[in-house]
Amino acid sequence: MGQLEGRCVFITGAGGVLGSTYVRRMLADGARVVATDLPGERADGLQDRHGEDPGFGFYELDVSDEAAVEAIFQRVMADGWQPNVVLNNAAITGEMLMGKGKAFPDFADTSVEDFEKTLRTNLTAAFMVARQMDRDIVGNYPATLINVASMYALNGAHHGIYEGMPFKNFSAYGVTKAGIHGLTVWLAGYWAGRQATVNTIAPGAVYNGHSGEFQRRVSELIMAGRMGQPDEIADVMLFLASEAAGYMTGQMVNVDGGFSAW
Ligand SMILES: NC(=O)c1ccc[n+]([C@@H]2O[C@H](COP(=O)([O-])OP(=O)(O)OC[C@H]3O[C@@H](n4cnc5c(N)ncnc54)[C@H](O)[C@@H]3O)[C@@H](O)[C@H]2O)c1
Numbered sequence: 001m002g003q004l005e006g007r008c009v010f011i012t013g014a015g016g017v018l019g020s021t022y023v024r025r026m027l028a029d030g031a032r033v034v035a036t037d038l039p040g041e042r043a044d045g046l047q048d049r050h051g052e053d054p055g056f057g058f059y060e061l062d063v064s065d066e067a068a069v070e071a072i073f074q075r076v077m078a079d080g081w082q083p084n085v086v087l088n089n090a091a092i093t094g095e096m097l098m099g100k101g102k103a104f105p106d107f108a109d110t111s112v113e114d115f116e117k118t119l120r121t122n123l124t125a126a127f128m129v130a131r132q133m134d135r136d137i138v139g140n141y142p143a144t145l146i147n148v149a150s151m152y153a154l155n156g157a158h159h160g161i162y163e164g165m166p167f168k169n170f171s172a173y174g175v176t177k178a179g180i181h182g183l184t185v186w187l188a189g190y191w192a193g194r195q196a197t198v199n200t201i202a203p204g205a206v207y208n209g210h211s212g213e214f215q216r217r218v219s220e221l222i223m224a225g226r227m228g229q230p231d232e233i234a235d236v237m238l239f240l241a242s243e244a245a246g247y248m249t250g251q252m253v254n255v256d257g258g259f260s261a262w
Contacts (some may be wrong), residue, residue, distance in 0.1 A: 003244065004030045004242055006030075006034070006040060007244050007262075008031065008032040008082050008084055008085065009026050009033050009168050009244075010030070010036070010076065010086040013036075013059075014033075014037050014089065015035070016042060016090075017110070017208050017230055018090050018234070019035070019090075020046060020235075021234045022043070022089070022237050024049070024050075025147075025231070025234045031085075032055040032081065032163065033054075034058075035059075037061070038062055042192075056143070057079065059073070059076060063125035063126070063158045064125050067130055070128075073133070073200025074136065077184075083143050084141060084144070085145075086130075086133050086143065087139070087148070088125075088126040088146070088148060088180070089148045090125065091121065091176075093170070094118075094173055104170070104181065110170075110172075115172045119175075119176055122176035122177070122179075122180070123176040123179045123183070126144075126147055126183060127168065128179055129180060129182060130183060130187060137196075138195075139194050141198070143195070144187060144197070144198065144245070145199075146200070147183060147199070148200070149181050150173070150203060151202055152177055153174065153178045153181055153202055153252070154176035161214070161218055165214055165218075172185045177202075179223075184199060184200040188249045197245075197246070197249035199240055199251045199252070200252040200253070201233070201237055201253050202253065204222065204228050204259045205226065205227045206227060207226075207229060222258060222259045224258055227257075228256070233256065
């Protein structure tokens, strides 16, 4: 028996680097998986890889669209899925917000519009998914929510490592990731006694084709001396999604090779 037997996992932003790893690993470990993402190449890739698996379902979902989030659990339940694990994984990175290849503005030139777009996708959307979970799931059967933060939630970025790189650490990113853990601790108490737990996972720097120079700079800040692999984050995500994590709530788990401990 896999450690996720009996789990039905609902995940946002499932087609990304980490999301797609969670989907693959969770299916292999016995979970049924309801994957959601924006339409596009990532969504198509997921469906190409797992579409034949009867334990896999895919739904287009823009997490910043309130009406779509309000309808999503009823939609998937009408199709026979009963999610008991919900993963707030979708996020917009600074790079995605600006568009690949476009120069990042300095902090002084950052627009309120870009800041608020990031808030909407990374934080307001997580609140909307949690609120819908409260309306449609919590109290009806036992369930758990996992919010995804970052090593930049409670630690500032070493901005120097981004010097000359095509991407930077964007102010709204860290702000939203700190807020995510605020949502976790608030909800943990609110759901106490209702058979619903909620925790935060805070991944570190995950390797995704970064240049040798960037790897060298960031690795100096990591006790493990290297960037992480998506499967190393998935190892901990699978535990949090499993029954074995049933006595944990309101916690943040750092999976960052020691970055946050220095
Ligand atoms: N990769 C890392 O190094 C790292 C480190 C710390 C935290 N994280 C966090 O882990 C999570 C997954 O990151 P990733 O590396 O897989 O990123 P990614 O950019 O590869 O994937 C993010 C996914 O979110 C989706 N998304 C963006 N806006 C959306 C919207 N409005 N509605 C629905 N989906 C939307 C994208 O389509 C994409 O599939 C994010 O919350 C990210 O902040 C990643």
